[in-house]
Each structure stands twice: as structure tokens, then as C-alpha cells.
Amino acid sequence: MKKYRINVQGMTCSGCEEHVATALKNIGAANIETSFHRNEATFELPDDVMIETAQKAINEAKYQSGDAEVIETHDAPVLGDEGDYDFLIIGSGGAAFSAAIQAVEYGAKVAIIERGIVGGTCVNVGCVPSKTLLRAGEINHLAKSNPFLGLATSTGKVDLEKLVEHKNELVASMREQKYEHLIGEYGFELIRGEATFVDEKTIEVSGRLVTAKRFLIATGASPSIPDIQGLRDVDYLTSTSLLELKQLPKTVAVIGSGYIAMELGQLFHNLGSDVTLMQRSPRILKEYDPEISEAVTKALTEQGIHLITGVTYDRIEASGDLKQVHISVDGEKKVIEVEQLLIATGRKPNIEALNLNAANVNIGSKSEIVVDDFLNTSNPRIYAAGDVTMGPQFVYVAAYEGRIAADNAIGGLEKKVNLEAVPGVTFTSPSVATVGLTEEKAKAKGYEVKTSILPLDSVPRALVNRETTGVFKLVADSKSLTVLGVHIVAENAGDVIYAATLAVKFGLTVEDLRDSLAPYLTMAEGLKLAALTINKDVSKLSCCAG
Known part of the structure; x- marks a missing residue:
């Protein structure tokens, strides 16, 4: 007995789910689950029934069967006798x-x-x-x-x-x-x-x-350590060694501004160090939507972290107990002199x-x-x-x-990895959370997109917290309004993104989010507000997203 998952197109309601389930039951399938939201059916088939038989049954029921994968088997592991x-x-x-x-x-x-x-x-x-x-x-x-x-x-x-x-x-x-x-x-x-x-x-x-x-x-x-002249000749920190420091440095420079650089840079800023973040690209979080990058840039700058983008690294030198980072920005030479230098330019x-x-x-x-x-x-x-x-x-x-x-x-299955709805969180303050496609990537995949960009000062929770630098952004297919991506800069964004992950994973629409109840004065309400304002002015909504 093997368990399968199969993509099914054409289901639009619970009645469709029943039709597909009946078609599968008639060929001997058991433990059948169908979902028109997810466009899929899962079921078990006896060993003498081929998956092609199930696909044919679905097609004859006037639905379109797609790819199938084995997700569970009750057979013994498929292994030989060799090996320790x-x-x-x-x-x-x-x-x-x-x-x-x-x-x-x-x-x-x-x-x-x-x-x-x-x-x-x-x-x-x-x-x-x-x-x-x-x-x-x-x-x-x-x-x-x-x-x-x-x-x-x-x-x-x-x-x-x-x-x-x-x-x-x-x-x-x-x-x-x-x-x-x-x-x-x-x-x-x-x-x-x-x-x-x-x-x-x-x-x-x-x-x-x-x-x-x-x-x-x-x-x-x-x-991963970049190839910068002089770097190997000075003492520098990585994300590993920095977490073992015993004395708080007065000044810290960070080369790189991905999530590790931003988290650890802000950590030492919050503990009392004067922190400078530097990176080669013209904006931080360059793989994210511009609205996300802009919100994070504003937040870090408001907090007093020095942010330098578009950097060319000329060389690094030791000067007594200090490190000097010689850089060029728009043709202008600069020297950043600090007690500690953190290298956070990725991993290998x-x-x-x-x-x-x-x-x-x-x-x-x-x-x-x-x-x-x-x-x-x-x-x-x-x-x-x-x-x-x-x-x-x-x-x-x-x-x-x-x-x-x-x-x-070991199990002899043929499971495919599906990383289409992976949430990511950067634990800065405010935090950054994202799932699904950015606007640019959605367009590159051929979607016509509709977006909703909700500034954080339109979210009641942010107003009562008196922390209003941030943004919610929804990316949806303009025709079906299926949610393709959600991107957030806000306190507790990492908690909110799980709901967004479910929306992206199971193909929910903007209307599904609008029709769901969101508790007032939570940051999660921002997700519903962003859905409500995809074609409305947020200033004309009542305080509790009515």
C-alpha cells in the first residue's frame, strides 16, 4: 500500500472534492483527502493499482490530474545486505x-x-x-x-x-x-x-x-571571508567569534549587510557600541522588494547606526589596537577606524x-x-x-x-523537496519577515501582479506601541488575487509571517484574508489591513479594519 499526493486542477468547491474522492474510491483508493484550496488529493492505493489508473479516474470525472508523488509507503526499507x-x-x-x-x-x-x-x-x-x-x-x-x-x-x-x-x-x-x-x-x-x-x-x-x-x-x-587586501593580516571577528567577546567595544565596523550583519550590528549598537554597516551593493537587502529595503534603512538610520552602501574596499590595516578600513564611495576615499571589525559577507x-x-x-x-x-x-x-x-x-x-x-x-520513497513557501525572518528591531515571491520575481515568472503597500503607521498596534517605522506588502496575481508573496517590516513580523506562509502555501486569495477575522491591536491585523487596502484607502477604514 502506497500513499500518493496528486495535483488536481478544476476543483472549485467542496462538491468538487466529493466528486474526486468518489472517483478515487471507485478504483480502490483508501484514506482519501481532497482539497480544492490546495488543488490536490492524497490517498492510498493497493500495490496492484497503478497511479496512472487514479489519474485516469480523475480525468474521467471531468477534472485535470497533474503530477503525482509517493509520500508514504508501508513496505520495508529498500536496502541490500552490504555495509556496516x-x-x-x-x-x-x-x-x-x-x-x-x-x-x-x-x-x-x-x-x-x-x-x-x-x-x-x-x-x-x-x-x-x-x-x-x-x-x-x-x-x-x-x-x-x-x-x-x-x-x-x-x-x-x-x-x-x-x-x-x-x-x-x-x-x-x-x-x-x-x-x-x-x-x-x-x-x-x-x-x-x-x-x-x-x-x-x-x-x-x-x-x-x-x-x-x-x-x-x-x-x-x-x-566566508572575502578577498580584501590586508584583511588576513589583521584580527577580525566572524559571526562565531563575535558571540564570545568578553569586553564591549566602543566602535564596531561590519563588512556586509545581509541578515547576519544587520542582526549582529544592531546587537552591539543596542548594547552601546558605535556601529557602522558597510556593503558593496547600492542598497541593503538587495534581494528584497525596494519598500522593504527602504523601511529597514530608515529604521537603522533613525536608531543611529551608520550605514554606508556602494562601497569599494581598498585595503584594511592595523593601527595600534585599532583597525582601519580604507574604502571608496562614489569616488571619494574614506577611512573607518574601529576597535573591532566583523566580517559578515555570507557563508560557504x-x-x-x-x-x-x-x-x-x-x-x-x-x-x-x-x-x-x-x-x-x-x-x-x-x-x-x-x-x-x-x-x-x-x-x-x-x-x-x-x-x-x-x-x-531508507524508506524507498520518491519525495520531492518543495521550497516554494519558505518563510525567512531577520531578527532586527523592527524585524523583517518574508515568504513567497517578491514583486520583481513574480513578474519574472510571468504573473501580472497587484500589490498592496501598507505603511506601519496605518496599523493600530504600531500606533499604540509608538513604533511606526515599517511596512506590510502583499504581492498577488492580478487576475485571481491569489497571494504570491508577503513581506513585512514590523515588530513581531516573524510571528505574523506564519499566517502568510499558510496563505502562500495553500493558494489563498486576498479575499480569503479579507474575510478572515483578525484580532484588533495585534500586529497580525496588519496582514488583513493590507488585504483590505489592495483596492481601498486605508485612511477611510474604521479603527478595527471594518
């Missing part, structure tokens, strides 16, 4: 643990290889440590300059060493609970050491040769020690491991997931991919 392990995973982050847990549930013999600290980037040097320090910075900033008249708040000297110590305690606790403890809980093996492929089915680790039926490479990524895949040539695994132009829609590499034994493939670099994407890799490698 069924599934050997290199890395121990989100993708690795998700894959290991899923593979164990299939009954596979699984081992994880880790050369350093268990848990990968997120819990050790990424999401968890940075976000807890960001929260500390936000509290310090609000205490120094809250927006309410009549409320007196103040701050003392920041003890960065104590903050970092407290952060490390949280990291250690979460690493133990969410990673190390699970190794014994699920019964897979941890092998310590550096993994190197000897051939297509053998790895050497700590002098030991290990073979497996299937492999997963989930080694993540690490900070961790593949150096793997000897992928021996395994016949192809890499791409950015040294990423190239995978197909099923996360299979050029070697059919080997899969890859997470940041090492240079897809969306979020731990939840890595975990999602790890599970799919295990389903395909």
Missing part, C-alpha cells in the same frame, strides 16, 4: 538529527559522524546564542530610549562577559536536551572524528574504514575534508553539493541536505530536508 550501517550521516545539526530519527523509525541501523561539537550551527553558534543576546540588546535599548512620555527608564554599564556566560549556559542546556540526549533515546551511534570518503561507499574516520548502504552529507556551512559549504571526488559527488560554482529534487547527489548512494547545498539557510529547512532524505534513501 544502513545510513551513515556526516554532520550532527538539524538536517542530520532529523534524518537519523526518521531512518531509525524505518528500522535502519544509523550512525552520525561529528568532528566537533554535536548540534551543528543553530544551537551552538547560530540561532540560539545570537537570538538570546539580541533579546538582551533590545531590552537595553528600550531601557535607554523608550518611546513613552512620562516613563523614566535608564541603564547601567553592560557586563558583556556575564551576558555571554549566561548565553553559554542556555546553549549547553539546549544542546544536551535537543541533541545529545536524543542519541541514546533513538539508539543511533555517534562516531567522533573527521570523515573522508575513500571511495563511493567507504568513509575513513579516525583511522577506521566504515561502509554503508546509503549516506547523507549534512555538514553545514561556515563564515563545509566540504574541504570530505574528498568528494573519490565519492563521485559533484559540486557547484559556490562549492555547494549539487542535489536533485529528491536530495540525491550525482552518486545514487549519497544524499545531501541543509546548508551544505546552499539552499535557504534556515534550521527548519535543514530539518525538513533531512527527513525527506531519510524517506528517500
Whole structure:
């Protein structure tokens, strides 16, 4: 018995769902679920019924069947007898643990290889440590300059060493609970050491040769260092080393202005450092819609962060205990002199020690491991997931991919990765959240688009918070008004974006958002207001989006 998901076009109501379900039931399908919102049907078929039979039944019911994929099977794992392990995973982050847990549930013999600290980037040097320090910075900033008249708040000297110590305690606790403890809980093996492929089915680790039926490479990524004259000759910080500083620097320069640069730059600004953000491109967040870039630029500038765009880096020099960054902007030479220099210009895949040539695994132009829609590499034994493939670099994407890799490698399924509705959040203040297509990308895909741009000062929650720098933007198909993308700059944007993700994923329309109830005086109400104002003047609406 296999479970399938099939795209079905032409369903417009619950009655259509019943017609499709009846057609599938008549050919022996079971556990049928149909959805006209998602344009799909899921169902189980006996092994002697071909998926083509289901597609034909749907077509004969006057609907249009599309692509089908296997999403679950009740058969035993499709593996041979060779190898020390069924599934050997290199890395121990989100993708690795998700894959290991899923593979164990299939009954596979699984081992994880880790050369350093268990848990990968997120819990050790990424999401968890940075976000807890960001929260500390936000509290310090609000205490120094809250927006309410009549409320007196103040701050003392920041003890960065104590903050970092407290952060490390949280990291250690979460690493133990969410990673190390699970190794014994699920019964897979941890092998310590550096993994190197000897051939297509053998790895050497700590002098030991290990073979497996299937492999997963989930080694993540690490900070990429640009080629700037003199940079290698000075002490600089990365997103990893900056989180271990014990003394708060008076001045910090950040090369780069992606999400890592902005988050960590604002962190040190909020703790009391004088911060300069620099980047080569003419605007920050260049891959985002211009309205998002403009709102973030305004917010950072209002807060007192120095932002320099269109930079050419000439050289970097040491001057005593200071660093001098020599730059050119519009032909004008400038020197930025600071105590600490943070390099935040992107990340590169961790593949150096793997000897992928021996395994016949192809890499791409950015040294990423190239995978197909099923996360299979050029070697059919080997899969890859997470940041090492240079897809969306979020731990939840890595975990999602790890599970799919295990389903395909061990479960024998043929699941495709679907990253069309991946939410992304930048944890600045205000935060930035986005999902789906930008206006430019929607047009490039051939859509005629209609947009709604709602300034944050039209959202009641922002008014009562007295924090009104930001924006909501909806991108919709002009004909069907299907929501193609949502982009937000606002406090708690990361919480709001989940509702927007569901709208994009399941093909909701602007009318669906307008007809939904949104609680008054929440930031989520901005999503409904943006839908309401796609063809109305927001100033002519009542205070509670009536």
C-alpha cells in the first residue's frame, strides 16, 4: 500500500472534492483527502493499482490530474545486505538529527559522524546564542530610549562577559536536551572524528574504514571571508567569534549587510557600541522588494547606526589596537577606524575534508553539493541536505530536508523537496519577515501582479506601541488575487509571517484574508489591513479594519 499526493486542477468547491474522492474510491483508493484550496488529493492505493489508473479516474470525472508523488509507503526499507550501517550521516545539526530519527523509525541501523561539537550551527553558534543576546540588546535599548512620555527608564554599564556566560549556559542546556540526549533515546551511534570518503561507499574516520548502504552529507556551512587586501593580516571577528567577546567595544565596523550583519550590528549598537554597516551593493537587502529595503534603512538610520552602501574596499590595516578600513564611495576615499571589525559577507559549504571526488559527488560554482529534487547527489548512494547545498539557510529547512532524505534513501520513497513557501525572518528591531515571491520575481515568472503597500503607521498596534517605522506588502496575481508573496517590516513580523506562509502555501486569495477575522491591536491585523487596502484607502477604514 502506497500513499500518493496528486495535483488536481478544476476543483472549485467542496462538491468538487466529493466528486474526486468518489472517483478515487471507485478504483480502490483508501484514506482519501481532497482539497480544492490546495488543488490536490492524497490517498492510498493497493500495490496492484497503478497511479496512472487514479489519474485516469480523475480525468474521467471531468477534472485535470497533474503530477503525482509517493509520500508514504508501508513496505520495508529498500536496502541490500552490504555495509556496516544502513545510513551513515556526516554532520550532527538539524538536517542530520532529523534524518537519523526518521531512518531509525524505518528500522535502519544509523550512525552520525561529528568532528566537533554535536548540534551543528543553530544551537551552538547560530540561532540560539545570537537570538538570546539580541533579546538582551533590545531590552537595553528600550531601557535607554523608550518611546513613552512620562516613563523614566535608564541603564547601567553592560557586563558583556556575564551576558555571554549566561548565553553559554542556555546553549549547553539546549544542546544536551535537543541533541545529545536524543542519541541514546533513538539508539543511533555517534562516531567522533573527521570523515573522508575513500571511495563511493567507504568513509575513513579516525583511522577506521566504515561502509554503508546509503549516506547523507549534512555538514553545514561556515563564515566566508572575502578577498580584501590586508584583511588576513589583521584580527577580525566572524559571526562565531563575535558571540564570545568578553569586553564591549566602543566602535564596531561590519563588512556586509545581509541578515547576519544587520542582526549582529544592531546587537552591539543596542548594547552601546558605535556601529557602522558597510556593503558593496547600492542598497541593503538587495534581494528584497525596494519598500522593504527602504523601511529597514530608515529604521537603522533613525536608531543611529551608520550605514554606508556602494562601497569599494581598498585595503584594511592595523593601527595600534585599532583597525582601519580604507574604502571608496562614489569616488571619494574614506577611512573607518574601529576597535573591532566583523566580517559578515555570507557563508560557504563545509566540504574541504570530505574528498568528494573519490565519492563521485559533484559540486557547484559556490562549492555547494549539487542535489536533485529528491536530495540525491550525482552518486545514487549519497544524499545531501541543509546548508551544505546552499539552499535557504534556515534550521527548519535543514530539518525538513533531512527527513525527506531519510524517506528517500531508507524508506524507498520518491519525495520531492518543495521550497516554494519558505518563510525567512531577520531578527532586527523592527524585524523583517518574508515568504513567497517578491514583486520583481513574480513578474519574472510571468504573473501580472497587484500589490498592496501598507505603511506601519496605518496599523493600530504600531500606533499604540509608538513604533511606526515599517511596512506590510502583499504581492498577488492580478487576475485571481491569489497571494504570491508577503513581506513585512514590523515588530513581531516573524510571528505574523506564519499566517502568510499558510496563505502562500495553500493558494489563498486576498479575499480569503479579507474575510478572515483578525484580532484588533495585534500586529497580525496588519496582514488583513493590507488585504483590505489592495483596492481601498486605508485612511477611510474604521479603527478595527471594518
